[in-house]
Amino acid sequence: MPERFARIAALALLVVLIIALPLLVSLFGALNAPAPTRTPTIQIAAANASSTPAPATPTFLPLTATTEPTSAPSPSPTAGCQNPATPEPLWVNPVVSPTNLLTQKISVTLGRGREISITSEAGTVTQQGDFTIANPAEIEIALLPNAQNHLLVVGKVEYTPGCFYTLQTQIDRVGNPLVILQNSAQNPPLPILSPTPPLPGTVYLKPFSQVFALNQDAPSPSDQLWLYQADGNSPFQVLAQEGAFTHLLSQGGTLNFWTLSDNVVTTAPPPPQYDSSPAGQRVEFVSDKIFACEGQYPRNLILGVCAEISGATEGEALQRAQVDSSILYQVRINNKIYWVSSNVLKQEPA
Incomplete structure (x- = not known):
């Protein structure tokens, strides 16, 4: 009798499992179903006119005590361009000050230059061209009457095709500030282009x-x-x-x-200070195009032709010369002797 009841109980349990199995499958499927997605709501704020930044007012940079032209590649560099090497030279010849003229021509030398602008209290003058060390720019600017005119010279350099940066300076090539004092009368005289009488002595x-x-x-x-x-x-x-x-x-x-x-x-200037300690050292140039003047060693020429030399990357130093605050090096390049400014050397010899 107990064996019969056990068989009946087992059969009843099997029937219950067969009936409950579909229900369990449905329950687990509902639990694993992904939750319904919600579409996010995007809110776009209306532009506020007062949030537009006001245009920047150009400010004139104060004069600095440095004796080298201020150089700042900007932009740095053009998108997709490599960083520029040593900046090209930016030299400005000394200005005439004081003057009673209302205009003055400014001579600017810029290596690989494409654009030069001069800003002063009288405004901005811009000149475009293909400027090199051997082809400086002559830019005529207006002068504010009866005032000091502070010049800021900015040059745009194309160091590789399509790649640019800018250089700027407020001092001339000998380290003096680019400031022109204009003193004009009620009726200022027109510029005189004819030679003036010579100075005596x-x-x-x-x-x-x-x-x-x-x-x-x-x-x-x-x-x-x-x-x-x-x-x-x-x-x-x-x-x-x-x-x-x-x-x-x-x-x-x-x-x-x-x-x-x-x-x-008006008096005989002191002689240059020559130094032969750099003799025999190799020097590298900042560019494969440098401005150099023919020389002679050990006895100097009276006049040496100056020109731009292409394809020269290094040379052999022979001697150094210092005149006032300027330093020049006599170097041998391809068996020829030249004088070059210290500005064209990547590093001056010890």
């Missing part, structure tokens, strides 16, 4: 000054440049002055050229 030319317009009656800064390498004891006579330039004639009449008036002094 004997004058001298600073060593390693650049000269141009040999044997010409009028200056033309775009002409061939030469480097005067003789000592400063040779006397000259002033033939004429025109703007920022002076016409000189050497004693005996063998040399006849123009130069910047700042290169002319």
